[in-house]
Amino acid sequence: MPGADAPAAGRGVTASGVRPFSLVGVVWDRPAAELRGRAQVRTRAVGGEWTPWRELLPYGDEAPDPDSPERLAARAHGGTAPLWVGASDGVQARVRPEPASAADARPATALPSGLRLELIDPGEAAAPPPPDRAALRAFPARPVPTAGGVARTGGASAGAVPTAPGARPSAGASRKPPSGSSGTSAKPRPYPATRQPSPATPPSIRPSTPPSTPPSTPPSSALPAEVTKANAARYSAPRPRIVTRAGWGADEKIRETGHVYSKTVKVAFIHHTVTGNKYSCSEAPSLLRSIYRYHVKSLGWRDYGYNFTIDKCGNIYEGRSGGVAKAVRGAHTLGFNTDSMGVAVLGTFSTQKPPAKAVTAIAKLTAWKLGLFKRNPRGTTHLVSGGGNKYKRGTSVKLDVIAGHRDGFATECPGERLHEKLGSARKAAARLQGR
Structure with a gap:
């Protein structure tokens, strides 16, 4: 150079x-x-x-x-x-x-x-952690028979004395069948290690529009906090599928330990990574690992800069560690990282139109995350600048709740073609919240 x-x-x-x-x-x-x-x-x-x-x-x-x-x-x-x-x-x-x-x-x-x-070099994805063999031993795959013929597994019913896998029951163990059973004719049932919802049961779906008949006035005994909580839940959105850091192979050993949080999330800043558009969605995990290493090893940041990243296929990835539902402070919008989150779409969208799936993913992610902090995706709010080339430090700036990076800093990001799609993303996110 x-x-x-x-x-x-x-x-x-x-x-x-x-x-x-x-x-x-x-x-x-x-x-x-x-x-x-x-x-x-x-x-x-x-x-x-x-x-x-x-x-x-x-x-x-x-x-x-x-x-x-x-x-x-x-x-x-x-x-x-x-x-x-x-x-x-x-x-x-x-x-x-x-x-x-x-x-x-x-x-x-x-x-x-x-x-x-x-x-x-993105390197290989980190190997998944080995299974917890102690937990597996605690919940055997097949039930253990007892002297009375009743299946005994890692989880005992009320009144039963649990036994270790493969052990013979003690002489004093209760053999009394549960109420309503027919003694020794009960069928063995394996005990699941984790209770899972039935796949036939549809997820809970909240109506997208309020009921035609307004709810009755709560009784005077209802606590104001309960009413506020109910109103907040009314404008929530389902959590979208998010690929975890382990899912894209983040090496947790290279980042700083611990996390830094804000008090809330008031604004979602949308970015493009300007890394180019010549990648396949199967390469996205490698791309994230590369950006992660560049942020930490080359630029000296404590962790991956963006809170979330979205690829051209609409897949959403966890970015900076600390909890996807928490107000983790990232490094994405100089001067406005406090009380905000950064969402970056992989690619460069100065002249190229962003994929529709990516814009849809922006709406799904912001509807859910902003809903956790009671934010209206179509609303506005204020953030105080920490210093930059557009607003001096200490300036209170009015911003859209879903804003482009250029709204807080004199920059081309998130690209003209992506920035012009933010209006439709705001509307879609508001609909997902039931507004």
């Missing part, structure tokens, strides 16, 4: 024969420093050809808040947005400095110190 004394024409570096990688980005030492130039890369697919030059987009606005320990930590760095390139084994990179303007006294060649190329 070129240094601070590079000529305005730009210089580059070629690295071939490197270990295979799938994600590439450029980082530098200080997170507050700006890359006054255009970083570009071209990569060689494993066993394939070189790609054209592609630009690495700005990323300083998707970051921890300016005064947060996460951004002030010694290990924190600045960087471009990462680019997904698929399995590759060769790379060329260059930075073309911006020409100085008449009003800018800084030289055109000034580039951040420590400029370097980051090549990320």
Whole structure:
């Protein structure tokens, strides 16, 4: 990569024969420093050809808040947005400095110190934890017969004396059949380790519109808190399917331990990851593992930045750890990470239309999560800026409850084509809440 004394024409570096990688980005030492130039890369697919030059987009606005320990930590760095390139084994990179303007006294060649190329291998998904063999022994797959012929399993009925798997009952064990049974003719029944709902039973569905006849006024003895709770439940939405961190193979050893929370969630900021659209949905877990490593290992953040991520097929993934139903503070919208959540769609949607399944997933996720905190997806609220290029620190800003990243920061994110879909996402989320 070129240094601070590079000529305005730009210089580059070629690295071939490197270990295979799938994600590439450029980082530098200080997170507050700006890359006054255009970083570009071209990569060689494993066993394939070189790609054209592609630009690495700005990323300083998707970051921890300016005064947060996460951004002030010694290990924190600045960087471009990462680019997904698929399995590759060769790379060329260059930075073309911006020409100085008449009003800018800084030289055109000034580039951040420590400029370097980051090549990320997503690695294999972490192995699932081994089964709890002690729990399996406690609940045998087949019932254990007793002297009286009545099946005895890991869970004993009332009045029965439980026995260890494979053990003979004690002489004093009760053999009295349960009321209504026919003595020793009872059929053995295996005891399930976990009680599961019957698959034939449909899930509870709340009507999408209020009943035509308003509910009667609650008796004077009803507590106000109970009425408030009932009203809150009225505007809830079902939880969508969410792929857990274990499901996409997050390596929990690389992140910081512990979690940071806000008091509530008032706004859902929608992003695009600007990692490109050339990925398959089967590759999404690898892409998430790569972004996770880039956020933690390359940029020095405490964990994955976004609270949730959605792929082009509408799959929803848990992002930053700490509990999907909790107000986990992420690193996604510089200046507005407190009391908000970040939802990123995998891809770049500046000119390309986002898939309908992804927009539907935004509506399902925000309807559920915002409903937990009594937020109307079609409403507005206020957040106090922690500092940024659009609002000064301490400014109270009116925002849509479902907002685009550009609403809180002067940025192109979440892309013009995705941003124009947020209106329909708000309406769909409100309908899912029964509004």
